[in-house]
Amino acid sequence: MTLSHDDISALFVTAKLACITTVVLLLVGTPLAWWVATTRWRLRFLVEAVVALPLILPPTVLGFYLLIALGPKGPVGWFGNGTLAFSFTGLVVGSVIYSLPFVVQPLQNAFQSIGAAPLENAAILGASPWDRFRSVVMPLSRPAFITASVLGFAHTVGEFGVVLMIGGNIPGETRVLSIAIYDHVDSLEYGAANSVALLLLIGSLLLLIPLYAFTRRARFLT
Amino acid sequence: MSLILDILVRRGSFDLSVDTEFASKGVTAVFGPSGCGKTTLLRSIAGLENSIQGKIHFRGRAFHEGLAGIPPHTRDLAFVFQEPALFPHLSVEGNITFGFERVREKTPLIGVSEAAELTGVTSYLKRSTNQLSGGEKQRVAIAQALASNPALLLMDEPLSGLDASSRSSLLTMLESVFQKVDIPVVYVTHDWKEVLRLADHVVFLQSGRIASRGDIPNILQQVDLPIPEEQSGVTLIEAKVSSVDEEFALSQFSFPGGQLTVPGVDRSTGDTARILIESQDVSIALTASEDSSILNILPATVKSVAITESNKARVTLDIGSTILRAQVTRKSVKKLGLSPGLSVFAQIKSVALFP
Numbered sequence: 001m002t003l004s005h006d007d008i009s010a011l012f013v014t015a016k017l018a019c020i021t022t023v024v025l026l027l028v029g030t031p032l033a034w035w036v037a038t039t040r041w042r043l044r045f046l047v048e049a050v051v052a053l054p055l056i057l058p059p060t061v062l063g064f065y066l067l068i069a070l071g072p073k074g075p076v077g078w079f080g081n082g083t084l085a086f087s088f089t090g091l092v093v094g095s096v097i098y099s100l101p102f103v104v105q106p107l108q109n110a111f112q113s114i115g116a117a118p119l120e121n122a123a124i125l126g127a128s129p130w131d132r133f134r135s136v137v138m139p140l141s142r143p144a145f146i147t148a149s150v151l152g153f154a155h156t157v158g159e160f161g162v163v164l165m166i167g168g169n170i171p172g173e174t175r176v177l178s179i180a181i182y183d184h185v186d187s188l189e190y191g192a193a194n195s196v197a198l199l200l201l202i203g204s205l206l207l208l209i210p211l212y213a214f215t216r217r218a219r220f221l222t
Numbered sequence: 223m224s225l226i227l228d229i230l231v232r233r234g235s236f237d238l239s240v241d242t243e244f245a246s247k248g249v250t251a252v253f254g255p256s257g258c259g260k261t262t263l264l265r266s267i268a269g270l271e272n273s274i275q276g277k278i279h280f281r282g283r284a285f286h287e288g289l290a291g292i293p294p295h296t297r298d299l300a301f302v303f304q305e306p307a308l309f310p311h312l313s314v315e316g317n318i319t320f321g322f323e324r325v326r327e328k329t330p331l332i333g334v335s336e337a338a339e340l341t342g343v344t345s346y347l348k349r350s351t352n353q354l355s356g357g358e359k360q361r362v363a364i365a366q367a368l369a370s371n372p373a374l375l376l377m378d379e380p381l382s383g384l385d386a387s388s389r390s391s392l393l394t395m396l397e398s399v400f401q402k403v404d405i406p407v408v409y410v411t412h413d414w415k416e417v418l419r420l421a422d423h424v425v426f427l428q429s430g431r432i433a434s435r436g437d438i439p440n441i442l443q444q445v446d447l448p449i450p451e452e453q454s455g456v457t458l459i460e461a462k463v464s465s466v467d468e469e470f471a472l473s474q475f476s477f478p479g480g481q482l483t484v485p486g487v488d489r490s491t492g493d494t495a496r497i498l499i500e501s502q503d504v505s506i507a508l509t510a511s512e513d514s515s516i517l518n519i520l521p522a523t524v525k526s527v528a529i530t531e532s533n534k535a536r537v538t539l540d541i542g543s544t545i546l547r548a549q550v551t552r553k554s555v556k557k558l559g560l561s562p563g564l565s566v567f568a569q570i571k572s573v574a575l576f577p
Contacts, residue, residue, distance in 0.1 A: 117307035120270055123294040124301040125370045126324030131295075135320075139311040 007196055009172045010180040017088070017176060018156040021095040025103040025152040026145070028096065033107035034133075052105075054098045063165025066094050070166060086168045091176075094162045102151040110144030111137065143214070150211045154204055225374065225406070229276035229286070231262055238262050238430040246281070248422030249400050249407040253414065255450070259430040260410040261304075264376050267408065268301050269294035280374060298326075299374040300367035304383055306359040308351045314338075314362050315347040321370025330371040332403070337369035340399050357388025361395065368403065375407045381416065396420060414453040418498055443545055445538060451530060455501030457546045463493045472517075479541030483517040484573055503571045504548035506537060508558055510567045518570035522546065527560050535560075539568050 003011070032051070036044055054062055070084035070093065084090035114137060122132045138145070160178040167174035169183070177196055184193035224246035231238040238259035244250050252260050265271045267278060269291050278286040285297055300321065308317050318334050338344045341361045351359065360380055367375060380396075381389045393416065400407060400420060409420060417424055417438070424441060426433040426448050433448050434441070439460050441447070447454075459482070461475035466487050473489055475482045475497065482497060489495065510519050522539040530536050535555045539546040546568055550560075560566070 117303065117305065118309055120294070121301070121303065121307035121366075122309070122320070124268060124270075124297075124299065125321035125366065126295050126298075126326065127320075128293075128295050131324075136309060136311075140309075142311075 003195055003199070004192065006171055006175070007177075007180050007192065010175050010177050010196075011199070013088075013172065013174065014157055014176040014178075017091055017095060018153045020092055021099065021156045022149055022153045024092060024096050025099055026149065029100060029103035029148065029152075030107060032100075033104045034111055034137075036104070037108045037111035052101050055101050059098065059159065059161025060165055062098060063094065063162040066090075066097070066162065067166045070094075085166050086170065086174060088173055091163060091167045091174055094166045095156045095159060098159055098162045099152045099155045102155050103148040106144045106147045106151070107141065110141035114140050146214060147211060150207055154207050157200065158204065224281070225267070225408070226277070226279040227263075227267070229266055229274050229278060231259075231266055231271060231274050233262065236430060238266075240427075240430075240432060242425065242432055242435070244406070244408060244425075245423050246406055247404075249409050249420050250423040250425060251417040251421035252408060252410045252425045252427055253417050254412065254427035254433075254448075256412060258427045260412075260427055261378055263427065264301070264378050264408060264410050267374075268299060268376055269297055270301075295324075298372060299376060300370050300372035302360075302363050302367050302375070302377040302380045304379045306356075306363035308359060308362055308366070310351055312351070313347070314343060314349050314351060314354070317351060317362055318343075318347075318365045318369045321366050325371045328371070330369075332368050332371055334369050337365040340368060340395075340402065341365040342395055355388070357384050357392060360384065360388075360392060364396075364399070368399070368405075372405060375405045377407060377409045379411055380409075382411070382413070393419060414449050415456055415498070418456055418458045419496065443543075445526065445545070455536070455547050455549060457499040457501070457504075457544075459497045459499065459544055459546075461495060461497055463489050463491050463495070466491060477542075477544060479522075479544040479546075480520045482520075482570070482573060498574045499546065499570055500572075500574075501536065501547040501549040503573070504539075504546060505569045505571070506539075506548055506550055506554070506558060506560065507567045507569055511569075514569065516569045516571060518573070520546075520568045520570070522566055522568045524560055524562055524564045524566060526562055527555055529555075539566070541568060 036048055067085055070090050072083045084093060118136055118140070119132055122136045127135060158178065160182070163174070163176055163179060167176070169175050169179055177200055181193050181196050184190070184196065225244035227244070228241040229238070236259070240263060252263060254260050262271060266274050267285070269285065274286055274291065275289060276286070277284065278291070285291055309320065312320065315334065318337055322330060322334050335344070338347055341364050343358070343361050343365050346354070346358065351362065354362065364380065381392055384392065397419060411417060421438050423435070423437050425435045428448055439458055442458055459477050459479070461477040461482060463473055464476040464481065465474040466489070467474065468487060471485065471487050473484050473487055475484055475495065484497065510521070520541050522541045525538040525540045525545070528536045529552060533552050535550055535552050537548045537550055537555070537560055539548060548568060558566070
């Protein structure tokens with residue numbers, strides 16, 4: 001059970017995509033989750049519904065509209081010197097949107113559960129808004145940040161439909177592990193498909209087991 | 223150079239309208255029933271309330287002017303909440319240090335260990351805040367407030383969420399803190415005994431308006447203070463130690479109405495103290511009995527008699543310009559013929575002494 005050169009390159013593309021996507025997700029998702037958790041805007045549920053869309057929408061629907069939007073005639077199609085569709089950057093954009101609820105929802109729940117009292121106290125004790133976020137909100141939401149990162153990472157590793165629609169299958173650029181499995185099965189290479197599938201299965205388990213072990217302990221402590 | 227307020231805060235059908243100046247020294251109690259706007263007043267001073275109109279000035283600095291206020295973290299004050307809002311991710315010491323680390327533009331006078339000592343939390347500095355009882359949490363919250371070296375300390379019913387025994391030990395702790403620390407305090411409460419024990423000034427708040435205000439004990443001479451009947455039975459006397467009787471372990475206190483004998487010799491001659499007397503510990507006699515076990519018998523004049531229940535009456539006595547309240551049966555009122563102007567003797571069975 002060995003991986004071919006192509007499969008190893010797909011592994012690297014997947015790892016790179018998941019890492020970059022997770023970082024972008026945290027950078028985008030944290031302020032978004034904070035805003036949704038604290039805003040008094042009456043229509044905030046609209047934003048929450050849009051963020052939650054990827055949870056229920058078939059990835060192909062999301063992928064289709066992303067393909068249109070990122071394509072040469074789409075509103076955000078031209079980025080640098082080529083179209084975003086069928087590029088690694090396009091994959092990152094698609095993955096971020098696709099995994100957004102997995103990052104925003106745990107963070108939003110954690111931010112809401114802190115409540116106003118510790119933040120009011122921190123303000124009274126001289127902490128500026130950014131200081132309050134850094135020294136009260138972040139440490140109190142640490143389990144949620146870990147959950148959000150792992151879920152965002154794992155979900156990106158496991159995505160298939162969106163990648164297929166907007167990324168195509170360019171080896172070393174947009175060919176990820178889930179696509180590689182599909183290709184192997186398509187060519188009746190069940191052994192190779194099994195190698196990659198097993199790798200994903202075990203890798204995902206190794207990500208999730210410590211996550212649940214950790215969050216259970218964290219819940220017990222607080 | 224103190225705290226000047228002229229604000230209007232609207233909350234639905236309720237509005238708080240306060241135009242006053244708080245003393246720049248000592249403890250000012252804001253006393254009133256629940257829903258009178260005490261907490262809103264305190265939170266407005268701290269900058270935790272929205273839609274305030276008017277001005278809040280502290281030591282010449284505008285906290286709030288018109289419709290806009292400066293953010294709470296720039297106001298240089300501390301706030302002790304009714305429910306302690308400690309940081310669960312920090313130890314007790316970490317919580318106390320939080321405010322200390324953020325002292326700006328001045329040399330801190332109170333250190334972390336000093337704040338811990340004043341509030342009696344030194345023995346559990348390393349503990350997590352989750353392991354603390356309600357009383358211990360509130361002590362840590364007070365230490366946290368003190369270590370932030372505020373120019374003004376706001377306290378919102380800090381004892382009302384506690385059981386009776388923690389309340390009493392925290393009250394004693396607060397008395398000694400207020401004696402040692404020179405920070406003006408605004409102390410919100412609905413417990414009149416806390417006012418009598420802790421405050422130098424009192425503001426009576428009713429339905430969002432100031433009903434009365436004054437210094438303690440002078441204001442206590444007024445008979446018609448807005449104090450609920452069930453709380454109004456306590457008399458406060460400010461007295462000075464005149465002699466100490468080591469043999470019987472008693473101290474003699476003098477005040478304008480005479481002398482009081484109090485158990486304990488932990489004070490020296492010349493010290494002043496507050497003595498609280500509960501109305502049910504005061505009985506009335508027409509003659510001074512020489513053969514009674516009661517040590518404190520003072521000549522008094524009946525000022526007023528009010529029937530409070532079908533069998534009880536509240537008698538207000540004047541002992542040399544100090545008002546003393548006694549609770550007697552309605553039957554005794556009739557038997558002794560108690561009426562305003564009558565000369566009687568007040569027999570005080572027990573007294574409680576505070577620093």
